[in-house]
Amino acid sequence: MANSIRDVASRAQVAVGTVSNFLNRPDRVAEATRKKIESAIAELNFVPNASARHLRSGSSRTIGLLVPDITNPFFTEVARGAGDTASENDYTLLLCNSDEDPKKEERHLKVLIEQRICGLLITPSFEGLAGVAELNRRNIPTTFIDRKAESLEQSSVSMDDFYGGKSAVKYLASLGHTSIAWVNGPLSIAQCASREDGVMDSAKEQNVKINKFQVNQMRSQNGYEVAKNILESSSQVTAIFCANDLVALGVLRALLENGKKIPTDYALIGYDDIGFSASASIPLTSIAQPAYKLGALAAQMIINEVENGKKFKHEQIVFKPELVIRASTQALRK
Amino acid sequence: MANSIRDVASRAQVAVGTVSNFLNRPDRVAEATRKKIESAIAELNFVPNASARHLRSGSSRTIGLLVPDITNPFFTEVARGAGDTASENDYTLLLCNSDEDPKKEERHLKVLIEQRICGLLITPSFEGLAGVAELNRRNIPTTFIDRKAESLEQSSVSMDDFYGGKSAVKYLASLGHTSIAWVNGPLSIAQCASREDGVMDSAKEQNVKINKFQVNQMRSQNGYEVAKNILESSSQVTAIFCANDLVALGVLRALLENGKKIPTDYALIGYDDIGFSASASIPLTSIAQPAYKLGALAAQMIINEVENGKKFKHEQIVFKPELVIRASTQALRK
DNA sequence: CGCCATGATTGAATCGTTTCGGTTTAATTG
DNA sequence: CAATTAAACCGAAACGATTCAATCATGGCG
Numbered sequence: 204m205a206n207s208i209r210d211v212a213s214r215a216q217v218a219v220g221t222v223s224n225f226l227n228r229p230d231r232v233a234e235a236t237r238k239k240i241e242s243a244i245a246e247l248n249f250v251p252n253a254s255a256r257h258l259r260s261g262s263s264r265t266i267g268l269l270v271p272d273i274t275n276p277f278f279t280e281v282a283r284g285a286g287d288t289a290s291e292n293d294y295t296l297l298l299c300n301s302d303e304d305p306k307k308e309e310r311h312l313k314v315l316i317e318q319r320i321c322g323l324l325i326t327p328s329f330e331g332l333a334g335v336a337e338l339n340r341r342n343i344p345t346t347f348i349d350r351k352a353e354s355l356e357q358s359s360v361s362m363d364d365f366y367g368g369k370s371a372v373k374y375l376a377s378l379g380h381t382s383i384a385w386v387n388g389p390l391s392i393a394q395c396a397s398r399e400d401g402v403m404d405s406a407k408e409q410n411v412k413i414n415k416f417q418v419n420q421m422r423s424q425n426g427y428e429v430a431k432n433i434l435e436s437s438s439q440v441t442a443i444f445c446a447n448d449l450v451a452l453g454v455l456r457a458l459l460e461n462g463k464k465i466p467t468d469y470a471l472i473g474y475d476d477i478g479f480s481a482s483a484s485i486p487l488t489s490i491a492q493p494a495y496k497l498g499a500l501a502a503q504m505i506i507n508e509v510e511n512g513k514k515f516k517h518e519q520i521v522f523k524p525e526l527v528i529r530a531s532t533q534a535l536r537k
Numbered sequence: 538m539a540n541s542i543r544d545v546a547s548r549a550q551v552a553v554g555t556v557s558n559f560l561n562r563p564d565r566v567a568e569a570t571r572k573k574i575e576s577a578i579a580e581l582n583f584v585p586n587a588s589a590r591h592l593r594s595g596s597s598r599t600i601g602l603l604v605p606d607i608t609n610p611f612f613t614e615v616a617r618g619a620g621d622t623a624s625e626n627d628y629t630l631l632l633c634n635s636d637e638d639p640k641k642e643e644r645h646l647k648v649l650i651e652q653r654i655c656g657l658l659i660t661p662s663f664e665g666l667a668g669v670a671e672l673n674r675r676n677i678p679t680t681f682i683d684r685k686a687e688s689l690e691q692s693s694v695s696m697d698d699f700y701g702g703k704s705a706v707k708y709l710a711s712l713g714h715t716s717i718a719w720v721n722g723p724l725s726i727a728q729c730a731s732r733e734d735g736v737m738d739s740a741k742e743q744n745v746k747i748n749k750f751q752v753n754q755m756r757s758q759n760g761y762e763v764a765k766n767i768l769e770s771s772s773q774v775t776a777i778f779c780a781n782d783l784v785a786l787g788v789l790r791a792l793l794e795n796g797k798k799i800p801t802d803y804a805l806i807g808y809d810d811i812g813f814s815a816s817a818s819i820p821l822t823s824i825a826q827p828a829y830k831l832g833a834l835a836a837q838m839i840i841n842e843v844e845n846g847k848k849f850k851h852e853q854i855v856f857k858p859e860l861v862i863r864a865s866t867q868a869l870r871k
Numbered sequence: 872c873g874c875c876a877t878g879a880t881t882g883a884a885t886c887g888t889t890t891c892g893g894t895t896t897a898a899t900t901g
Numbered sequence: 902c903a904a905t906t907a908a909a910c911c912g913a914a915a916c917g918a919t920t921c922a923a924t925c926a927t928g929g930c931g
Contacts, residue, residue, distance in 0.1 A: 205653075205675075205917095207916090207917050207918080208917065208918060208919095209917075209918095217880075217881085218880060218881045218882060219881085219882075219917095219918085219919095220880070220881060220882065220883095220919080220920080220921090221879085221880055221881075222918095223918070223919055223920085224879090224880085224919095226918090226919095227919080231878085231879075231880095232879075232880085233878085233879060233880090236879080236880085248674075250647065250650045250651055251651060251917085251918070252592070252651070252653060252916090252917055252918065253588075253651040253652050253653070253918095254587075254588040254589075254591045254592045254597070254652075254653065254916090254917080254918085255588075255592050255886090255916070255917035255918035255919090256917080256918055256919075257588045257886095257918090258586070258588045258589050258592055258885095258886050258887065258888085258916090258917080258918075258919095259885070259886050259917080259918050259919045259920080260886085260918080260919055260920090261886075261919095263588070273613055273616065273617060274610070274613055274614070274617065274812070276608070279607055279608055279613060280608070282607065282634075283607060283608065283634060283636075286633075286634055290641070290644060290645075290648075295631070295648055295652065297629070297631065298632045299620075300616075300617060300620055302617075307624070310624065311624075313584065314624075314629055316584045317584055317585060317586070317587040318587050318588075318629065319539075319586060319587070319588065340582070341539075423812070423813070423815075423816035424816065427816060452813070452816055452817075453816055455818060456816055456817065456818050456820070459818050459819075478608070478757070479757070479786070479813055481757075482757035482758065482761065482786055482787055482790055483786075483790065483817075483818065484789060484790050484793050484817065484818030484819065485793075485818065486790070539887095541886090541887050541888080542887065542888060542889095543887075543888095551910075551911085552910060552911040552912060553887095553888085553889095553911085553912075554889080554890080554891090554910070554911060554912065554913095555909080555910055555911075556888095557888070557889055557890085558889095558909090558910085560888095560889095561889080565908085565909075565910095566909075566910085567908080567909060567910090570909080570910080585887085585888075586886090586887055586888070588886090588887080588888090589886070589887035589888040589889090589916090590887080590888055590889075591888090591916095592886090592887080592888070592889095592915095592916050592917065592918085593887080593888045593889045593890080593915075593916050594888080594889055594890090594916085595889095595916075
């Protein structure tokens with residue numbers, strides 16, 4: 204049932220080496236033999252064994268993708284982009300989800316090394332750098348996604364979070380808002396920290412007041428809970444900017460439950476522009492990040508690096524996020 | 538850099554076979570040699586090569602999971618469940634997303650065969666059965682997810698869609714609704730067909746009237762669009778039941794935009810109970826499906842089948858979905 | 872017609888493991 | 902103390918592909 208290249212060779216009456224050539228450098232085999240081999244393969248239903256291939260050739264054509272939370276639509280899109288690109292280039296994508304658990308991350312990294320992946324795509328968490336060092340020691344090319352590499356020896360595809368934070372506040376200011384609630388995640392997450400820097404920078408420029416709120420995890424439920432604090436806070440906030448859409452959706456629900464009107468009572472902005480934001484009960488204004496493109500480009504870059512070896516030039520690509528205006532924001536009525 | 542079992546052996550002063558035993562049947566090697574090997578492995582930073590392992594042993598410890606739409610939170614959860622279970626049992630999960638495109642599905646199946654997966658988890662689409670037949674011919678165990686296997690030679694883990702459709706209508710009837718809009722996806726999808734059967738069956742029992750609506754794809758946008766038809770239809774529908782949550786969320790948005798109140802003007806029920814439903818602006822009543830469990834159990838079953846070979850008994854497991862009541866439904870006010 | 876260059880084909884060696892029959896060592900027994 | 906047995910260990914062969922030096926055909930050219 205499991206046919207080998209040898210079976211094909213003997214059926215087509217050629218040497219195994221020729222079959223291998225047919226598979227890998229078809230131009231080197233003559234038309235006639237090509238035909239013979241083709242039909243032998245078809246008759247035997249032969250499919251090459253990737254493991255044997257990899258073992259002998261030394262290159263695995265498998266790239267690993269390690270994400271912290273596959274449940275977050277942002278990463279789902281990243282994975283889709285990376286998967287499609289890998290597939291188009293005849294690479295296999297091995298998707299691992301660490302659920303933000305360092306133990307799981309460790310285990311996945313081990314598996315990826317066992318599989319001898321030729322490259323790794325990873326969104327490093329704060330603690331996740333130990334495992335990456337291990338990969339480095341083994342000379343496995345690694346590309347960061349959504350986090351800028353600090354070394355020039357390392358590629359990354361990330362977003363300009365400072366710019367994103369800044370442009371949201373700038374936009375709100377242009378609508379006339381002067382007191383804004385800023386709901387951020389843990390500052391230990393690089394993205395959160397940068398967005399906050401952008402927020403504060405713009406606040407100074409535009410002369411608006413920022414009320415900071417914190418959330419431990421960036422999920423909907425956390426937004427729902429923190430909304431109470433915003434409502435109870437004495438300040439007369441007129442706009443709310445959340446560090447991601449999940450949190451914003453949670454805030455939105457809490458506000459509506461409390462009889463608030465969006466965007467009249469509060470303007471609301473999220474971040475990521477996940478699919479659900481456009482179809483929320485009140486479509487959410489958001490800072491869009493091209494997640495699919497991030498994944499696709501990162502995959503393309505790691506493939507280039509794998510294939511071009513030493514002469515590959517590492518790049519740190521930074522995209523600018525884009526403000527997408529929807530129904531959850533409008534000019535402040537005096 | 539890439540150390541082999543041979544390097545370990547020579548450094549620990551033992552034979553390669555002994556190192557292999559250490560790796561696979563540690564009980565067979567004496568305490569003293571075990572220690573030597575352990576430290577050799579640590580010093581060399583040795584990690585076994587999965588490809589070589591697989592090639593020689595013949596069994597790959599890789600299971601494939603082919604889903605039609607990884608963007609749908611239902612499948613994301615399935616994948617998470619399957620991935621965790623695989624991981625716990627030292628299997629590797631190869632996740633493939635076909636985006637409901639037969640071409641992509643075909644290509645993924647090819648890759649999975651090249652990888653010589655030891656088992657496949659799949660949610661077969663209407664057309665996707667050709668590829669599965671190919672897997673069968675190669676004696677690769679296959680387990681269906683969210684679709685009952687028609688053959689007793691095949692395992693499956695699925696949901697009782699008839700029951701789900703039925704219980705939603707029954708519940709709405711108990712609230713006093715007698716005219717219900719039923720928004721279904723394509724009947725060519727088995728799940729949709731069964732749910733509709735359940736709906737109609739219950740309608741007859743409870744003596745309520747069903748207005749059928751159709752949607753081509755089961756995404757939020759489609760729900761948003763079909764809502765207009767519901768509003769324009771002459772009948773005095775008081776409740777709306779959608780074949781999945783994404784569609785229901787789209788309907789919800791359209792209704793709110795048109796000034797309708799939920800649940801007073803319309804009661805609304807979805808299906809799947811994805812995470813976003815609980816945190817929608819108006820939390821959605823839904824028919825919950827244990828997606829994570831589905832994936833986890835399917836993975837466990839295929840692992841059992843792989844490991845127990847012939848003496849494995851195929852099972853068709855069917856879960857009953859569960860009604861989860863939230864704010865989007867309430868008793869009809871006369 | 873012989874010589875060469877070129878292109879096509881061959882097949883043995885190899886990748887890093889597991890497997891398994893054979894050998895060594897140590898302990899037990901009569 | 903020789904014989905027996907069991908536990909550890911050894912190491913060559915094999916898994917299915919790729920590689921590459923060597924060989925074979927073919928045709929062009931002087």
